[in-house]
Amino acid sequence: MGTQTTTVTAPGRKILTLDSSHGTVYREISSAPPRAATAEEIPIIDLSKLNSKNLEDHKSIALKIKAAAENTGFFYIENHGIEEEIIENAKESVMKFMAQPLEVKQKVARKNQKYWNGYFEPAGSQANKSESRDHKENFGWQYSPNLDPLYDHLPHPIASSSIPANILEYIRAEDEIWDGTLSCPGFKENAITYYRSMLSLARRLTKIFALALDLDESYFDHLTTYPGADLAFNYYPPVSGDIGKVKENEAMAHDVGLGSHTDLQCFTLLWQDMIGGLLVLNRGGEWIKATPIKGTIVVNIGDFLMRMTNDKWQSTVHRVEVNKTSEPRVSMPLFFGFNFNEFIGVLPTCASESEPPKYEPLRIGDWNYIRLNQSHNKIFKQREEAKKKAMVEAMM
Numbered sequence: 001m002g003t004q005t006t007t008v009t010a011p012g013r014k015i016l017t018l019d020s021s022h023g024t025v026y027r028e029i030s031s032a033p034p035r036a037a038t039a040e041e042i043p044i045i046d047l048s049k050l051n052s053k054n055l056e057d058h059k060s061i062a063l064k065i066k067a068a069a070e071n072t073g074f075f076y077i078e079n080h081g082i083e084e085e086i087i088e089n090a091k092e093s094v095m096k097f098m099a100q101p102l103e104v105k106q107k108v109a110r111k112n113q114k115y116w117n118g119y120f121e122p123a124g125s126q127a128n129k130s131e132s133r134d135h136k137e138n139f140g141w142q143y144s145p146n147l148d149p150l151y152d153h154l155p156h157p158i159a160s161s162s163i164p165a166n167i168l169e170y171i172r173a174e175d176e177i178w179d180g181t182l183s184c185p186g187f188k189e190n191a192i193t194y195y196r197s198m199l200s201l202a203r204r205l206t207k208i209f210a211l212a213l214d215l216d217e218s219y220f221d222h223l224t225t226y227p228g229a230d231l232a233f234n235y236y237p238p239v240s241g242d243i244g245k246v247k248e249n250e251a252m253a254h255d256v257g258l259g260s261h262t263d264l265q266c267f268t269l270l271w272q273d274m275i276g277g278l279l280v281l282n283r284g285g286e287w288i289k290a291t292p293i294k295g296t297i298v299v300n301i302g303d304f305l306m307r308m309t310n311d312k313w314q315s316t317v318h319r320v321e322v323n324k325t326s327e328p329r330v331s332m333p334l335f336f337g338f339n340f341n342e343f344i345g346v347l348p349t350c351a352s353e354s355e356p357p358k359y360e361p362l363r364i365g366d367w368n369y370i371r372l373n374q375s376h377n378k379i380f381k382q383r384e385e386a387k388k389k390a391m392v393e394a395m396m
């Protein structure tokens, strides 16, 4: 994420600790309880003209996306074209899969896989080290050409020799995980059908994103042939009572369904059920609710796209509250990024003489690694810690 400044508007203030592409950062935020988002903060964008033959229709969607991406970095899409039945089947399968005994789910535990595809047990992750562990379970997988509709014409499983070598070295799929899910009939089929629809929608949307960035509609096409396209089935069980805070950091610890973070790739398409709990940190440092709206998918900009746009588009911090309802909550995000082998820097339309590129081109396949290992950048760490000290002093 970028180095945005925040204005605190609400009664109290506090400091939020976050991982970023530069290492740990501190942000001063409002301590007011989350409030409903306004239609300007998280707009609903109608995609019914997404497949129209008229470029002007695409441009009019692009204009709305541009405004949302530059503002909160979050928006809803409606009339996105994914059939309700595909979504419902996937959701039902998540519910059935998660209802199985732990030892059955652990047959596809991520910790037994080389590349961490598969199942994460309850509280098996902690997205933000200054908050509680994540009160959720998860089943996730990474991009596989075998699941991609673009390669349906090839014999399956697709021979490694059919995939360019410089892409193959970054593929982190483990297609055998599906064998471990066969205890749950229909899960594999429903999950893959959902994945394929979301992947196609993401590809389609990158064309509109290109227009929104004043580029030709096909500008990103060659970057989406083997995309980073990882899917997560998040399952937030109902939680009651006081639940394991991070003891060593009691003052800042906050119980979460999923800790405060930004998404790493270009953008995320997130279907959520009607339970609610997703919170977004707006530009003013206030938590606002991305309240579920039937028939929509939430879209948010990720760190890499923010970088490509020279920080014009916002990769926004979000988190999920602990599920205090009596029903489990399910969300099913697709994290979408460009081909692993490509070097990408700041887009030509996002830099100028007065606003030179802030970032060097880098290889997408190395991005996650760089992003996740930045917390060891010592100079940056010292600077941020001094900043935090000044913030704390200013509050006293």
Ligand SMILES: O=C(O)CCC(=O)C(=O)O
Pocket (backbone or CB within 6 Å): 232, 234, 258, 263, 270, 272, 277, 278, 318, 319, 320, 330, 331, 333
């Ligand atoms: O469950 C949600 O609503 C958000 C999930 C999310 O932010 C993520 O998986 O990165």
Ligand SMILES: [Fe+2]
Pocket (backbone or CB within 6 Å): 261, 262, 263, 318
């Ligand atoms: Fe996220």
